[in-house]
Amino acid sequence: MNDFSYTQAATAKEATALRKDTPAAAYIAGGTTLLDLMKAHLEEHPQLIDINLLPFKGIEQTKDGLRIGALETMSDVAEHPLLVQAYPAVSQSLLLAASPQLRNMASIGGNILQRTRCGYFRDPAFPCNKRVPGSGCPALAGDNHNLAILGVSEHCIANSYPGDLSVALAAFDAVLTLERAKGKQRQVPLTDFYRLPGATPHIETVLEPGELIVAVTIPAASHAQRSAYLKVRERSSYAYALASAAVGLEVQGGAIRAARVALGGVGAQPWRSREAEKALVGQPATEATFRAAAAVALQGAQPREHNRYKVELAQNTLVRALQQVAGS
Numbered sequence: 001m002n003d004f005s006y007t008q009a010a011t012a013k014e015a016t017a018l019r020k021d022t023p024a025a026a027y028i029a030g031g032t033t034l035l036d037l038m039k040a041h042l043e044e045h046p047q048l049i050d051i052n053l054l055p056f057k058g059i060e061q062t063k064d065g066l067r068i069g070a071l072e073t074m075s076d077v078a079e080h081p082l083l084v085q086a087y088p089a090v091s092q093s094l095l096l097a098a099s100p101q102l103r104n105m106a107s108i109g110g111n112i113l114q115r116t117r118c119g120y121f122r123d124p125a126f127p128c129n130k131r132v133p134g135s136g137c138p139a140l141a142g143d144n145h146n147l148a149i150l151g152v153s154e155h156c157i158a159n160s161y162p163g164d165l166s167v168a169l170a171a172f173d174a175v176l177t178l179e180r181a182k183g184k185q186r187q188v189p190l191t192d193f194y195r196l197p198g199a200t201p202h203i204e205t206v207l208e209p210g211e212l213i214v215a216v217t218i219p220a221a222s223h224a225q226r227s228a229y230l231k232v233r234e235r236s237s238y239a240y241a242l243a244s245a246a247v248g249l250e251v252q253g254g255a256i257r258a259a260r261v262a263l264g265g266v267g268a269q270p271w272r273s274r275e276a277e278k279a280l281v282g283q284p285a286t287e288a289t290f291r292a293a294a295a296v297a298l299q300g301a302q303p304r305e306h307n308r309y310k311v312e313l314a315q316n317t318l319v320r321a322l323q324q325v326a327g328s
Contacts, residue, residue, distance in 0.1 A: 001035075001038050001039050001041070002038070002041075002044045002045075002046075004038075004045055004046055004047055004048055005046065005047045005048070006047070006048050006050065007047060007048070007049050007050065008049075008050040008052070008053060009049050009050065009051055009053065009054065010053055011054065012051075012054050012055075012056075012179050012183065012212060012214075013181075013182065013183055015027065015049050015051050015054065015212065016179070016180065016181040016182070016210045016211075016212065017181065018047070018049050019049065019181075019209070019210035020181055020209075020210055022046060022047050023209055023210070024044075024045055024046055024047075025045055025046065025047035025048065025049055026043070026045040026047075026048055026049070027048075027049050027051050027212065028048045028049065028050055028051070029050075029051055029052055029070075029071055029107040029109060029110050030073070030105040030106040030107045030110050031105075031110075032098075032102050032105050032106040032110065033106075033110055033111075033113070033114045033115065034048075034110070037115065040122060040124070041124060042121070042122065042124065042131065051071070051212065052071065054071065054212075055069075056069045056070045056071040056109070056212075056213075056214050056215065057069040057071050057072055058072070059072060059076075059077065059080050059082060059083070061082060061220075062217065064175075064217050064219065065217045065218050065219040065220050066082055066083065066086065066087065066217065066218045066220070067215050067216075067217045068083075068108055068215060068216050068217070068218075069108070069214075069215050070107060070108050070109030070112075070212070070213040070214055070215055070216065071107050071108070071109065072107065072108050073103065073104060073105065073106065073107060073108075074094050074097065074098070074102075074103040074104075074106045074107075074108065074111055074165070075094075075100065075103040075104045077091075077094060077108055078091050078094035078095045078103065079091075085225075086220060086224060086225055087168075087172060087218055087224050087225075087227065088225075088227055088228065088229075089168045089171065089172070089224070089227035089228050089229040089246045089247070089248060090165070090168040090169065090172065090218065090227075090229070090246075092168075092228065092229040093164040093165050093167060093168040093229040093231075093244075093246060094164070094165055096164055096229065096231045097111070097163055097164040097165065098238065099237075099238050108165070108216065109212075109213035111163055111165050111166075112161075112165065112166055112169075112176070112190075112193075112213060112216070113205070113213070114161065114162065114163050115160075115162075115204070116130065116158040116159050116160055116161075116162055117146070117159070117162040117240055118130070118139060118147060118158035118159070119143065120137070120138050120139050120142065120158075121158055126138050129155045129156050129197075129201050129202065130156055130158060130197075130201040130202050130204075131202070132202075133200070133201075133202045137154075137155055137156050137157065137158075137201075139156075139157050139158060139304075140154070140157060140304065141304075141305075143306060144157060144304045144305065144306045144307050145306035145307050145309075146159075146240070146242060146265075146307070147159060147304070147307055148266060148267055148268045148307075149266050149267075149298075149301040149302055149303045149304075149307055149310050149311065149314075150263070150266055150267040150268065150271050150298075150300060150301055150302070151196045151197075151267050151268035151269060151271065152197065152268050152302055153196070153197045153198050153199065153201070153268075155197055155198070155199055155200075155201050156197035156201035156268070157197075157268070157304065158197075158201070158268070159265065159266075159267065159268065160194055160195075160197065160201075160204050160268050160269050161194060161264075161269055161270055162240050162241075162265075163240075163264075164229065164231060164241065164244060164264060166190060166194075166270040167229070167244055167245075167246045167262050167263065167264035167270045167271075168227075168229050168246040168262065169190045169216060169218065169270070170190050170191050170246070170262040170270040170271070170272045171227075171246040171247065171248060171260040171261060171262035171272065172218050172219070172221065172223075172224045172227070172246075172248060172260055173189065173191075173218070173219050173221075173260075174189070174190040174216050174217065174218045174219075175187050175188065175189050175190065175216070175217050175219075176188045176189075176190055176193055176213055176215070176216050177213070177214040177215045177216070177217065178207065178208075178211050178212065178213060178214065179211065179212045179214045180208060180210070180211050181210055185214065188206060190216070190270070191270075191272050192206065193205055193206055193207075194269035194270065195269070196268050196269060197268050221248070221250075221258070221260075222250045222258065223248035223249055223250045223258045223259065223260050224248050224260070225248075226248060226249055226250065226251075226325055227246070227247060227248035227249075227260070227325060228246075228247060228321055228324045228325045229244065229245070229246045229321070230244060230245050230247075230317055230320055230321040230324065231244040231264070231265075232244065232265075232313060232317050240265070241264050241265035242265050242310065242313060243263065243264070243265045243266055243310060243313045243314040243317045244263065244264035244265050244317065245261070245262070245263055245264070245314075245317045245318040245320075245321040245322075246260075246261075246262045246263075246264070246321075247259070247260065247261050247262075247318070247321045247322050247325055248260040248325065249280075249285065249322065249325050249326055251285050251326060254284055254285060255282065255283065255284055255285070256280045256281055256282065256283055256284070256285055256289070257281070258281065259276075259277045259280035259281055259293075260277060261273045261274075261276040261277050261280070261293070261297060261318065263297065263314055263317075263318065265310075265314075266298075266301075266310050266314045273296070273297040275296045275297065275299070276293040276294065276296050276297035276318070277293075278296075279292055279293040279296045280293045280322075285322075285326040287319065287323065290318070290319045290322040290323060290326075291315070291319055293318070293322070294314075294315035294316075294318040294319050295315065297314070297315070297318060298311050298314055298315055301314075
């Protein structure tokens with residue numbers, strides 16, 4: 001790890017000003033992702049700005065939905081009664097992530113910003129377009145068994161977001177509140193927050209220099225109440241998803257009136273499938289309907305040699321999640 005200075009910011013204005021003065025500085029809250037990256041020499045920052053004193057906490061019902069402060073911990077959010085009752089898929093996504101120790105430390109904002117687990121990105125001995133633009137992507141022809149099959153490009157097939165939470169947030173139309181310098185804020189739908197790799201895989205989000213995640217708001221909806229998050233992984237705990245699905249349904253008289261579908265572990269970003277949602281709405285809540293929607297969700301897949309299995313795995317995961325919610 002490189003040498004760095006440490007400053008604890010008392011206000012958001014102070015934090016953003018420090019970042020403006022030292023653009024290569026980084027914000028730190030729980031540090032569960034950042035410190036790993038620094039220890040591996042994947043990121044080097046001359047200054048760390050501690051933001052834990054900033055007023056970015058709280059879980060409250062607002063007119064726009066459930067507002068969650070970015071500095072709330074994963075464990076506190078996962079167990080909050082408002083979330084468990086109104087957004088079970090989001091609660092489940094948090095409880096299936098990491099370990100209890102990490103969930104007690106990791107912040108919601110940091111979880112949203114975690115970076116790919118691609119082995120080539122994590123090993124500086126290999127070239128990586130995400131780490132060093134223009135150096136190449138050895139995963140294209142190398143070991144790609146756990147990498148993305150949706151939204152990929154010839155420059156990168158690494159999952160830009162390896163976690164669980166943002167998959168559920170993407171399914172239920174969550175909106176991020178971001179704070180710029182001088183206290184100016186903007187709202188960004190989570191589905192617009194992550195960037196597909198294209199020719200610039202090193203640019204992963206739409207965050208502007210120095211910008212902070214303040215909160216995430218999840219709109220209230222009947223399909224969010226009747227929801228689930230299903231995760232398939234190589235071991236029963238503390239493992240990243242090979243495939244996952246966050247789904248919500250509103251069913252009346254046996255017919256689907258509203259649906260939300262997002263996939264994890266298979267996309268270059270948390271993968272909202274509006275096509276699958278359209279295939280579900282107006283149809284009976286049956287296995288045949290779910291399988292047809294799953295086929296639509298994976299239509300654009302571009303698998304490689306070692307991750308071809310993910311097409312069928314993701315389809316089956318989505319079908320199982322929909323069956324679980326529908327009670328069929």
